[in-house]
Amino acid sequence: MRKKVVAGIDIGGMNTRIGLVDQSGEVLADSNIATDQYPTPEEFISAIHNSIDLLLKNPDMPLSELIGIGIGAPCANYHTGSIENAANLPWKHVPLASMLEVNFPDVPVKVTNDANAVAIAEMIYGDARNLNDFVVITLGTGLGSGIVSNGELIYGHDGFAGEVGHITAVPNGRQCNCGRCGCLETYVSARGIKRTVFELLANSTEDSLLRDSSFNELSSKDIHAAALKGDPIAVEAFRITGEILGRSLADVVAFTSPSAIFIFGGLAEAKDMILNPAKENMEKYLVGCFRGKVQIKPSALGNKDAGIVGGASLVWRNFI
Amino acid sequence: MRKKVVAGIDIGGMNTRIGLVDQSGEVLADSNIATDQYPTPEEFISAIHNSIDLLLKNPDMPLSELIGIGIGAPCANYHTGSIENAANLPWKHVPLASMLEVNFPDVPVKVTNDANAVAIAEMIYGDARNLNDFVVITLGTGLGSGIVSNGELIYGHDGFAGEVGHITAVPNGRQCNCGRCGCLETYVSARGIKRTVFELLANSTEDSLLRDSSFNELSSKDIHAAALKGDPIAVEAFRITGEILGRSLADVVAFTSPSAIFIFGGLAEAKDMILNPAKENMEKYLVGCFRGKVQIKPSALGNKDAGIVGGASLVWRNFI
Numbered sequence: 079m080r081k082k083v084v085a086g087i088d089i090g091g092m093n094t095r096i097g098l099v100d101q102s103g104e105v106l107a108d109s110n111i112a113t114d115q116y117p118t119p120e121e122f123i124s125a126i127h128n129s130i131d132l133l134l135k136n137p138d139m140p141l142s143e144l145i146g147i148g149i150g151a152p153c154a155n156y157h158t159g160s161i162e163n164a165a166n167l168p169w170k171h172v173p174l175a176s177m178l179e180v181n182f183p184d185v186p187v188k189v190t191n192d193a194n195a196v197a198i199a200e201m202i203y204g205d206a207r208n209l210n211d212f213v214v215i216t217l218g219t220g221l222g223s224g225i226v227s228n229g230e231l232i233y234g235h236d237g238f239a240g241e242v243g244h245i246t247a248v249p250n251g252r253q254c255n256c257g258r259c260g261c262l263e264t265y266v267s268a269r270g271i272k273r274t275v276f277e278l279l280a281n282s283t284e285d286s287l288l289r290d291s292s293f294n295e296l297s298s299k300d301i302h303a304a305a306l307k308g309d310p311i312a313v314e315a316f317r318i319t320g321e322i323l324g325r326s327l328a329d330v331v332a333f334t335s336p337s338a339i340f341i342f343g344g345l346a347e348a349k350d351m352i353l354n355p356a357k358e359n360m361e362k363y364l365v366g367c368f369r370g371k372v373q374i375k376p377s378a379l380g381n382k383d384a385g386i387v388g389g390a391s392l393v394w395r396n397f398i
Numbered sequence: 399m400r401k402k403v404v405a406g407i408d409i410g411g412m413n414t415r416i417g418l419v420d421q422s423g424e425v426l427a428d429s430n431i432a433t434d435q436y437p438t439p440e441e442f443i444s445a446i447h448n449s450i451d452l453l454l455k456n457p458d459m460p461l462s463e464l465i466g467i468g469i470g471a472p473c474a475n476y477h478t479g480s481i482e483n484a485a486n487l488p489w490k491h492v493p494l495a496s497m498l499e500v501n502f503p504d505v506p507v508k509v510t511n512d513a514n515a516v517a518i519a520e521m522i523y524g525d526a527r528n529l530n531d532f533v534v535i536t537l538g539t540g541l542g543s544g545i546v547s548n549g550e551l552i553y554g555h556d557g558f559a560g561e562v563g564h565i566t567a568v569p570n571g572r573q574c575n576c577g578r579c580g581c582l583e584t585y586v587s588a589r590g591i592k593r594t595v596f597e598l599l600a601n602s603t604e605d606s607l608l609r610d611s612s613f614n615e616l617s618s619k620d621i622h623a624a625a626l627k628g629d630p631i632a633v634e635a636f637r638i639t640g641e642i643l644g645r646s647l648a649d650v651v652a653f654t655s656p657s658a659i660f661i662f663g664g665l666a667e668a669k670d671m672i673l674n675p676a677k678e679n680m681e682k683y684l685v686g687c688f689r690g691k692v693q694i695k696p697s698a699l700g701n702k703d704a705g706i707v708g709g710a711s712l713v714w715r716n717f718i
Contacts, residue, residue, distance in 0.1 A: 153687075
């Protein structure tokens with residue numbers, strides 16, 4: 079009997095990762111294409127098609143049957159199966175599902191945004207397996223979120239629900255790429271913590287390892303490395319980031335009352351440095367009836383494959 | 399054949415209203431007891447029992463069969479069927495459902511908070527009949543909310559979801575009864591607009607009809623009446639209230655992306671005076687992908703009976 083596999087696809091601004099995932103969530107084979115090397119959606123879809131075919135023919139793979147394709151992508155709409163108004167991709171609109179269904183007419187193609195895909199993977203393969211009400215916050219360049227209530231992901235009437243990165247954390251605060259000011263992701267994200275470092279470097283006279291990097295050079299990994307060495311600016315930047323995250327999570331709880339909030343992505347690797355101030359401030363700002371009930375913890379999904387597994391879990395969830 | 403009816407109960411700090419509601423949402427008979435006249439939950443439950451029996455025996459009623467009891471109450475938990483940690487009731491904890499089930503062993507007893515009950519009534523009898531994703535905001539002494547996503551009310555893991563009145567509207571803002579500062583309901587509610595009037599009376603030198611009332615005397619109805627006469631302080635108070643409401647509704651939309659937000663309760667009677675600035679500011683603060691998609695409108699439920707119908711709709715929804 080052939081082994082059933084789902085192709086999980088994680089579309090990012092630079093790279094698109096494609097993998098074949100079995101029912102247990104294991105990535106059996108994977109490959110990578112450079113998103114920005116394809117001038118048209120047609121060429122991009124054709125490259126995905128070829129990649130999936132090559133992976134299926136990979137001699138190291140068991141004899142397999144493709145039973146579906148699941149995709150996580152920025153600005154992807156679950157209802158329409160399309161990427162809509164993407165800012166960080168080479169193409170603004172791509173009807174992903176309908177284009178791939180031409181190439182793979184016999185299998186379902188499911189599409190959602192990357193944070194929602196991670197939330198579904200957490201529900202099927204991670205620590206949210208027995209939870210009906212939880213939230214996943216993904217900390218990458220920006221801040222994404224997937225909200226699960228009553229055991230179902232909340233897509234909203236238009237497929238775009240879960241934009242927690244764009245709730246107001248600081249009225250009239252930092253300018254956001256979305257055109258608003260003070261959005262949560264301008265403080266809590268890889269780019270947000272960098273902005274906080276530069277604000278601290280400007281406001282204090284404290285010596286810091288980070289005074290030798292330009293804004294464009296500095297990465298959140300550098301800030302994490304400096305914090306591990308005890309650099310006071312880096313440590314304070316993580317504390318502030320956690321504080322603002324915790325304050326906003328108190329609002330998240332007031333909406334959907336999740337039992338747990340999972341933090342996923344690069345910044346979450348700083349663990350207690352960001353999670354402790356987040357927990358402390360969430361508790362401080364929670365309405366009484368929610369206090370002491372909501373866990374904040376790092377996602378149980380490995381960073382490396384979560385995008386691929388997240389995409390695949392859109393399909394696997396219908397079989398599990 | 400006997401007509402099937404549900405007892406809908408609306409428990410408030412002062413009054414508890416009890417009515418018999420048919421499947422079409424019509425209140426066939428109703429009565430009223432003074433909540434605060436009952437020193438113990440047992441006496442209160444016994445009074446509700448008597449009221450329902452009397453209504454069923456009312457000679458003006460068609461021959462009826464009671465098929466369920468639905469209750470909307472402050473701090474009521476859908477999962478446990480209890481009132482928990484009530485601040486404005488004579489008793490802190492009341493296991494409503496289990497106590498009433500002793501008196502009425504043959505019918506289901508459903509309990510939820512008052513705003514959730516209104517949301518379900520809006521879904522069954524109001525303007526949300528064809529909507530899967532919407533929000534109801536109730537403006538009374540405080541601000542309540544009921545959030546419906548994927549066609550289901552969001553109760554959260556503990557039954558307390560939908561506390562939009564306690565998201566932060568103004569960081570370090572007005573003191574709230576909940577112990578926090580800057581909660582939305584300290585600005586947007588009958589009490590909130592009164593606080594805004596007093597702030598305006600303090601800050602401006604403008605003449606106003608409202609300068610002759612004490613804080614305790616002044617009601618939101620007085621403010622509405624003054625605004626209708628063009629009183630500049632009253633008009634400005636409604637504008638500010640609508641502005642803060644609209645700004646926070648932009649965050650509500652970023653969470654669950656509803657297609658409509660229904661405003662219910664006393665302040666909503668001021669219609670455009672509060673709804674126009676709310677619409678304008680929600681649009682202004684919305685992330686681009688949500689703009690022009692979300693309606694704000696007054697609830698289609700009449701204020702008078704909505705509490706009773708809301709309670710009853712908790713039961714009727716399982717038959718409709």
